Amino acid sequence: MKRDVQQFAKGMAFLSPWTVGFLVFTLVPIGLSFYFSLTKFNLLQPPKFIGMHNYVDLFNDKLFWKATWNTCYYTLMALPAGLLVSLGLALLLNVEMPGRGIWRTIIFMPSLVPIVSCALIWMWLLNPRSGLLNGILQAMGLPRSPWLSDPNWAMPTLALMSVWGVGNSVVIYLAGLQDVPQELYEAAELDGASVLGRVWHVTLPMLSPVIFFNLVMAIIGALQVFEIPYIMTNGGPTHRTYFLSMYLYDNAFIYLQMGYASAMAWIMLLFVLTMTGLAFLVSGRLVHYQGK
Amino acid sequence: MSAIETKSAQTISPQAVRGAAPVKRQPRRKHAHRWAALAAVVLICAGYLLPFIWMLSTSLKRVDQTSTDPPQIIPHPFVPGNFWSVINSKTAHFPLYTRNTLVIAALTVAGTTLSSAVVAYGFAKIRFKGRGFLFAMMLSTMMIPFPVLMLPLFIVFRFIGDHTPIQMLGTFKPLWLPAWFGSAFSIFLLRQFFMTIPDDIGEAARIDGCSEWGIFWRIMLPLSRPALSVVALFSFMWAWNNFLGPLLFLQRPEQYTLALGLQAFQSAQGGTDWNLLMAASLLVMLPVLILFFLAQKTFIRGIATTGLK
Numbered sequence A: 001m002k003r004d005v006q007q008f009a010k011g012m013a014f015l016s017p018w019t020v021g022f023l024v025f026t027l028v029p030i031g032l033s034f035y036f037s038l039t040k041f042n043l044l045q046p047p048k049f050i051g052m053h054n055y056v057d058l059f060n061d062k063l064f065w066k067a068t069w070n071t072c073y074y075t076l077m078a079l080p081a082g083l084l085v086s087l088g089l090a091l092l093l094n095v096e097m098p099g100r101g102i103w104r105t106i107i108f109m110p111s112l113v114p115i116v117s118c119a120l121i122w123m124w125l126l127n128p129r130s131g132l133l134n135g136i137l138q139a140m141g142l143p144r145s146p147w148l149s150d151p152n153w154a155m156p157t158l159a160l161m162s163v164w165g166v167g168n169s170v171v172i173y174l175a176g177l178q179d180v181p182q183e184l185y186e187a188a189e190l191d192g193a194s195v196l197g198r199v200w201h202v203t204l205p206m207l208s209p210v211i212f213f214n215l216v217m218a219i220i221g222a223l224q225v226f227e228i229p230y231i232m233t234n235g236g237p238t239h240r241t242y243f244l245s246m247y248l249y250d251n252a253f254i255y256l257q258m259g260y261a262s263a264m265a266w267i268m269l270l271f272v273l274t275m276t277g278l279a280f281l282v283s284g285r286l287v288h289y290q291g292k
Numbered sequence B: 001m002s003a004i005e006t007k008s009a010q011t012i013s014p015q016a017v018r019g020a021a022p023v024k025r026q027p028r029r030k031h032a033h034r035w036a037a038l039a040a041v042v043l044i045c046a047g048y049l050l051p052f053i054w055m056l057s058t059s060l061k062r063v064d065q066t067s068t069d070p071p072q073i074i075p076h077p078f079v080p081g082n083f084w085s086v087i088n089s090k091t092a093h094f095p096l097y098t099r100n101t102l103v104i105a106a107l108t109v110a111g112t113t114l115s116s117a118v119v120a121y122g123f124a125k126i127r128f129k130g131r132g133f134l135f136a137m138m139l140s141t142m143m144i145p146f147p148v149l150m151l152p153l154f155i156v157f158r159f160i161g162d163h164t165p166i167q168m169l170g171t172f173k174p175l176w177l178p179a180w181f182g183s184a185f186s187i188f189l190l191r192q193f194f195m196t197i198p199d200d201i202g203e204a205a206r207i208d209g210c211s212e213w214g215i216f217w218r219i220m221l222p223l224s225r226p227a228l229s230v231v232a233l234f235s236f237m238w239a240w241n242n243f244l245g246p247l248l249f250l251q252r253p254e255q256y257t258l259a260l261g262l263q264a265f266q267s268a269q270g271g272t273d274w275n276l277l278m279a280a281s282l283l284v285m286l287p288v289l290i291l292f293f294l295a296q297k298t299f300i301r302g303i304a305t306t307g308l309k
Helices: A002-037 A053-059 A062-094 A100-112 A115-125 A132-139 A151-165 A167-178 A182-190 A195-222 A227-232 A244-254 A258-286 B027-059 B081-087 B094-125 B131-141 B146-163 B173-181 B184-195 B199-207 B212-223 B225-241 B244-249 B258-269 B274-294 B296-308
Strands: none
Touching: A002 A258, A002 B094, A002 B131, A002 B146, A002 B173, A002 B212, A053 A258, A062 A100, A062 A151, A062 A167, A062 A195, A062 A244, A062 B027, A100 A151, A100 A167, A100 B027, A100 B274, A115 A132, A115 A151, A115 A227, A115 B027, A115 B258, A115 B274, A151 A227, A167 A195, A167 B296, A182 A195, A195 A258, A227 A244, A244 A258, A244 B146, A258 B146, B027 B274, B081 B094, B081 B274, B094 B131, B094 B173, B094 B184, B094 B212, B094 B225, B094 B258, B131 B184, B146 B173, B146 B244, B173 B225, B173 B244, B184 B225, B199 B212, B212 B225, B225 B258, B225 B274, B225 B296, B244 B258, B258 B274, B274 B296
16 A cells, blocks of 8 residues: 555655646636636736637538638648558558668658748749749740639648658558568468559558558648648638638637637637547457457 | 668567568569669659759859750859858858757757656656556657647746746747757657567566666666667757747847748848859758658668658
């Protein structure tokens, strides 16, 4: 008994930095934002309690739904594209070939580029008048594209851009591929499976926990998309690339509607919790965990 | 240029060695798709490199050469002076931004590494009631997107500034102070590493009269250099690249970090002098790239481990 208490004290002593940080920088802010979400609060006057009013307003706010749709639309394009490209690249880069390390490095390099640099590079590449991409299109006899300046093109362009930065997931998949037991491939080969068959029946099921982890992180990551549209399009044209995080930022720090923004933050938080919970429920059925 | 090699033996936690016997294969067919794969990879890599090449090329051009039709890859004339113009620019003070970024990054790296190691040791090596619950709690905080927390955090920092003598908003503190309370990601990474170090080592030291802190400080930390360097690298990268944090918490231009300064430079330019903008982007990116090439193995090992476990 006394030993238990001693162990607890010792453990908590080591955990104390995190515990304090968790309270001050996570738990208190989350609690506070719930309280603020029930108030009218503009930072200058003390918060005034108004009940569920912010949530009702949000529900009727066209721009909120637009930002929600934009965030979903982006995710629906960027997520499958990123998954396919990064898996494909990992499979390709797993084949033994000359200079493999160099190819892997090149694919990984874009993930290192600081986000503001990345935004500027792409603004220049996508420049409708003198950007390189339009230059290439024209050289190939294809029509020039307005890219980010056209309402219908802007979001697909951002999703396309995101494929440049898949290097991180490629590395994760490559590491996952090293853990696939060689015997399974041999068995499949003896049974006459083709290359594609081996990928489909051996590699993908064995990689599924990793794929799954990446998917969950990517879905949640969509809520954090801020810098790229903030710098490149500022949400435009006509709010077509206006993400939830940007609307939250504008409400909080431009319009100083802290209560309203807090209600938004809480809806996003509930979404993240639901997604994570759902993901882990589904994972039990779809995802193959080796040896578990 | 060294090369990325991802093998499970290199990931941080030692993996059970699997008996992979050498495989007999039909050599001809194997070679055919090896070459097909190589061709595809070379083509894709060319595409992935293109933005870098174009950035470098533009950064060395005279401004009227940046928008030629058709686009020219080789700059003519060659203007390396662009980099000098960026460093000496009157609209943006990049040397000052570099200093600010380095101060914040250094404090972030030191704080994250030290405090995360302490906490990770508690999670890995001390058995106590409630540990599992707290660990799950910590993992779940990793899922919370920053935009959800940014508003109340801003208010918390404002509150601290109003009610204590410590001013927070408009100083660097909101950017580095939280790092001294551990980051969930780093704690997790270090905990996974500590778990792989056998308990016997600590047990032996304990019998010799070593305190728990002594075991951590004198035995665990020296054994954990590879994992600590992964954490240090990642937190440096994070601090260097962070944009939203400085955007929220810094107010005066002389406090700007490189990320914020680069964006301010772009909006001040209005997107005309692309040669200077590309030179500036390249300069901001360069330290990270150099760091990566110096510590490539550490880097890749870190990503692979945290992605898998």
